[in-house]
Amino acid sequence: MSDFWVFGYGSLMWNPGFDHQRAEPxxxxxxxxxxxxxxxVHRGTQQRPGLVFGLDNGGAxxxxxxxxxxxxxxxxxxxLRAREQTTMVYKEHHHHVELDSGEKVEALVYMVDHGHAQYAGSLPLEEQLEIVRGAVGKSGANPDYVINTAAHLQEMGIPDTGLAWLAERLKA
Structure with missing residues (x-):
């Protein structure tokens, strides 16, 4: 049986939770x-939602x-389905990704479903900050998730000024 690939862009980068043969940027x-x-569920509740990452259309x-x-x-x-599809806010897709080694592979990715009630769209940073600040779900506090993801992106040399702005304010 051939190998498969999974693309992580949020907590899957720093907490994949599954066995793998190789991990490459x-x-x-x-x-x-x-x-x-x-x-x-994971970083908030229906009564007090948090915010988590999704892959949205456009860009890279x-x-x-x-x-x-x-x-x-x-x-x-x-x-992955038990973890990522708890409320079906993501759609499973297969997309080509380019590994840093230059190899191109087809990977499973979780794209946000624009028609889902949990799709927040593009919110101003100040609103994101207020939503994240007090939210907690079964996987922990929402600020920890945002701060961990920001730290991992920084370690990988991936700039994200908006996320860095949020993380600094959440740490304060």
């Missing part, structure tokens, strides 16, 4: 990382591609 064209999903996104052995792919896919 990668570029996805045609979508960008955006704090555009109201979190009703740097993240990490994980190579998963075909032998364990069914279990990894089951895990």
């Amino acid at each position: 990668a570029l996805l064209r045609g979508a960008h990382r955006s704090l555009c999903v109201y979190s009703w 996104c740097r993240g990490i591609a994980y190579q998963v052995s075909g032998d364990i792919w069914p279990q990894v896919l089951e895990y």
Whole structure:
């Protein structure tokens, strides 16, 4: 059975939660990382939503591609669906990503569903800050998620001025 690839752009970068053979920085064209999903489970509740990242249309996104052995792919896919599809706010797609080594692979990506009630769209940074500040879900505090993702992007040398702005204010 051949190998499969998964593209991580948010918490999957710093907490994939599944076995993989290789992890390599990668570029996805045609979508960008955006704090555009109201979190009703992992980083907030329906009564007090948080915000998490989604892949939204347009632009490009740097993240990490994980190579998963075909032998364990069914279990990894089951895990990913349980983690990412709790409320079906994402749509599973397969897109070509370019690994930093130059290799092009087809990877599973989770794109935000614009028609879903949890799609927040593009919110002003000040509004994002207020939503994230007090939200907590079953996976923890929303500020921790944003700060961890910002730190990981910084470690990888991926600039995101809006996310850096949010992280600095959340740390204060």
